Amino acid sequence: MKETIQKDNLPQHVAIIMDGNGRWAKKRGLYRVAGHEKGAESVRECVESCGNLGVKNLTLFAFSTENWKRPKLEVETLMRLLIRSIRKEFTEFHKNGIRLNCVGNIESLPKKVQKELSEVIEKTKDNNNMTLTIALSYGSREEIKCMVQRISQKVVDKEIGVEDINDQLIQEHLYTFDLPDVDLLIRTSGEKRISNFLLWQIAYAELYFCDVLWPDFKTEHLYEAIESYQKRERRFGKTSEQLTK
Numbered sequence: 480m481k482e483t484i485q486k487d488n489l490p491q492h493v494a495i496i497m498d499g500n501g502r503w504a505k506k507r508g509l510y511r512v513a514g515h516e517k518g519a520e521s522v523r524e525c526v527e528s529c530g531n532l533g534v535k536n537l538t539l540f541a542f543s544t545e546n547w548k549r550p551k552l553e554v555e556t557l558m559r560l561l562i563r564s565i566r567k568e569f570t571e572f573h574k575n576g577i578r579l580n581c582v583g584n585i586e587s588l589p590k591k592v593q594k595e596l597s598e599v600i601e602k603t604k605d606n607n608n609m610t611l612t613i614a615l616s617y618g619s620r621e622e623i624k625c626m627v628q629r630i631s632q633k634v635v636d637k638e639i640g641v642e643d644i645n646d647q648l649i650q651e652h653l654y655t656f657d658l659p660d661v662d663l664l665i666r667t668s669g670e671k672r673i674s675n676f677l678l679w680q681i682a683y684a685e686l687y688f689c690d691v692l693w694p695d696f697k698t699e700h701l702y703e704a705i706e707s708y709q710k711r712e713r714r715f716g717k718t719s720e721q722l723t724k
């Protein structure tokens with residue numbers, strides 16, 4: 480299967496809405512958290528497969544600003560699972576040149592999670608094979624609101640003028656300031672929604688929805704998504720004829 484993927488036409492940035500952990504568990508008569516545990520295994524496989532293919536940026540939606548409304552036990556277990564997974568997986572990921580990055584309202588996370596994240600971020604900051612970004616307590620509207628506030632403050636302080644506000648300046652004030660735009664957005668579990676994820680960054684992304692629940696998402700499903708991406712013509716508003724010139 481891997482041979483069918485064109486190495487010179489890989490998405491530079493793959494983002495994934497990892498959906499369906501709860502349904503995976505429910506189908507088996509298990510607690511929802513068992514789905515998250517199994518989902519963490521899919522994270523490992525997906526990171527390894529993206530790394531092996533040569534994808535430079537992978538962004539995973541792990542916890543949204545709205546997910547704080549879930550039952551306390553589920554939130555606490557997810558936080559524990561995150562710490563455990565990051566601690567466990569990053570020994571190997573670090574050896575493979577993977578940099579950890581986080582986006583979202585990181586200050587709203589428990590102090591223990593913040594500490595764990597900042598240690599791994601610092602340790603892996605010079606790695607350049609792949610950037611793994613985890614979106615935690617993330618909401619795109621909140622990100623956009625923060626960007627507008629920061630830029631407005633600069634205008635008020637006369638550091639910049641209104642005429643200086645352009646796409647690049649906006650990009651530089653988002654949480655994802657050091658990442659390229661998303662090329663391929665994958666959502667698992669059959670839902671066809673964006674759910675407040677990377678709204679600015681997916682302006683020209685190819686969208687790929689698959690029915691597989693996240694804990695069942697394997698390397699073969701990632702390959703299918705990338706193959707689908709490679710068959711598409713990305714026109715960025717131009718005509719087909721203009722692209723071949």
Ligand code: FPP
Nearest residue numbers: 497498499500501502515518519522541564
């Ligand atoms: C969505 O499924 C999934 C989440 C809210 C959590 C994702 C977290 C993990 C996969 C854990 C490990 C993550 C990392 C980065 C190590 P859902 O609970 O909304 O499923 P449902 O729609 O079927 O209820």
